[in-house]
Amino acid sequence: MPVLNRAGTRRDAMNLFAEIKTLVLETLGAMAAEGVLPEGLDLRNVSVEPPRDPSHGDMATNAAMVLAKPAKMNPRAIADELSARLATDDRIASVEVAGPGFLNLRLAAGQWQRIIPSVIAAGTDFGRSDMGGGEKVNIEFVSANPTGPLHVGHTRGAVFGDALASLLDFAGYDVTREYYINDGGGQVDVLARSVYLRYLEAHGQKVAFPDGTYPGDYLIAVGQALKDRVGDAYVDQPEDVWLQDVRLSSTDALLDLIKADLAALGVTMDHWFSEKSLYGTGRIEDALKALDDKGLIYQGTLEPPKGKLPEDWEAREQTLFRSTAHGDDVDRPVRKSDGAWTYFAPDIAYHYDKIERGYDQLIDVFGADHGGYVKRMKAAVSALSDGKVPLDVKLCQLVKLYKNGEPFKMSKRAGTFVLLRDVVNEVGRDVTRFMMLTRKNDAPLDFDFDKALEQSKDNPVFYVQYAYARVNSVMSKAEIATDDATLAKADLSILTHEAELALVGKIAEWPRLLETAARTHEPHRIAFYLYDLASDFHALWNRGNDAPELRFLQDDAAATAPRLALIRACQLVIGAGLGILGVTPMNEMR
């Protein structure tokens, strides 16, 4: 239950850092009110953080240093005054001024431990916050062309986007997962013709797959299905008889395939947006008119790219978007010289649609090979929303596959590219997801099939899952009640060993970590945190080898219960973190 101290701070221990920061800010406010500090100081840069070196105390604040300049005061003077006031709070054991003006805080005995019951009470909701304030965020990811099954590259984008979505949801945003279906362009004709060839094949004809068609086996079933549906009606008929119909049925079939692939990964989209729906409905025209109304559309001729002049380059007048007015390097064509839309035009209309649907924030997850489109897309969103809707584009770098330490060769030409299904079938959904998040999105990722399945600390998935399972193992051997309600009542003040406090402290970091991860749109931070948390847990476990008094199971209940409460809290945080990553915790490793 929240308890109020004299300053009115919530004391439910959900986030000790936030709580102490509030105390610092309120104290600074009081100092300003009494004229010790000037009024109206900008307190945004004041932080309360764990010091790098634990010997410096439990928390450190930079308040005095940040405020020294704007307050026109000596940082030491601010530090001394602030320090004296903070020391009177019953949660603070001691404050010391260090270095150029750091305040190192030591919390009163039992303060850290306070967080454990509140973790148990909150369960896997511990760390959930309202930092997003219900803002509507749209995350577009995967968006692979509906012309084939998803491959490893898509897998990384899919896992990243899905985990980011869960993370932002946990942080209090109203999140929509969205897939943009590129069903409007020429590649759908290619798909339809390829399916048509498979259809002829299903009728017993010998067919060849010329360049510019998709020879993949996955279209055999689609051709067969077409035969089952229309019989021989399209055999040896000209394109204008069947193309329209085959386009539709083929994209539907391929979308079903893609949805099944995503389902195998545990990814479910909230919204599927069809590019085709933008054509012939005035949507593209509307978006371009919106730009035109801002004077950003004109007829013009682009300069040839320098240093790499295409052989067949010739100057052409086109309809251009003045993206340079919003940070792009050159203006971009929206109509081809024959009057048709470029691919960029429906993309503009699509993002216009997202803006009109009322999103406060847009996120696009692309492959790194689309890095060249970031500026123009941001320019379009900036122009269409008058700079009010931020667009963050997250680029996912390549995944390099290894097997037995050897690079796993992929060749699209030979049709041997590795599919999402191959990866999931080989190592499972959970391992695939976790491994995809063990690297920053903009760093290349090495994925080794063997290491992913290895049961050792080399394998971070295993290591984290193992910690979770070990907690269950202890619980099942306990001879006292281990339900959460009982554990939450345990007296945690006996947990004083540094290894125990290290684990408590790591658990206490969880809410801050989540905020950072959500703010920076970097879900990989969760994977690294879980590894660290598991590490602290394993370390404490092994302390029990040499120091029996640190073992979780003790002879008397009063010594056992708080220890079980501690590891239960640890387990809950691991469970919450894995939940955000979309990984199912394992109750036992066998």
Add this chain to the structure above:
RNA sequence: GCACCCAUAGCUCAGCUGGAUAGAGCGCUGCCCUCCGAAGGCAGAGGCCUCAGGUUCGAAUCCUGAUGGGUGCACCA
């Protein structure tokens, strides 16, 4: 030629809105199972945070430039 991303231990990589003595895993050296799961843990060695300037009380972190690597560069999506 231009734009974007990257450069941290021998290797693969973390590093929070700029904070104190820069971290982890692998590999290397030496330890720890009559004990809750050794599928683990502890300790040691290993660094000019690519280089040069700048901003700052303070820079791996921000800015500029250089070097080295990746990606993309008229109407293809």
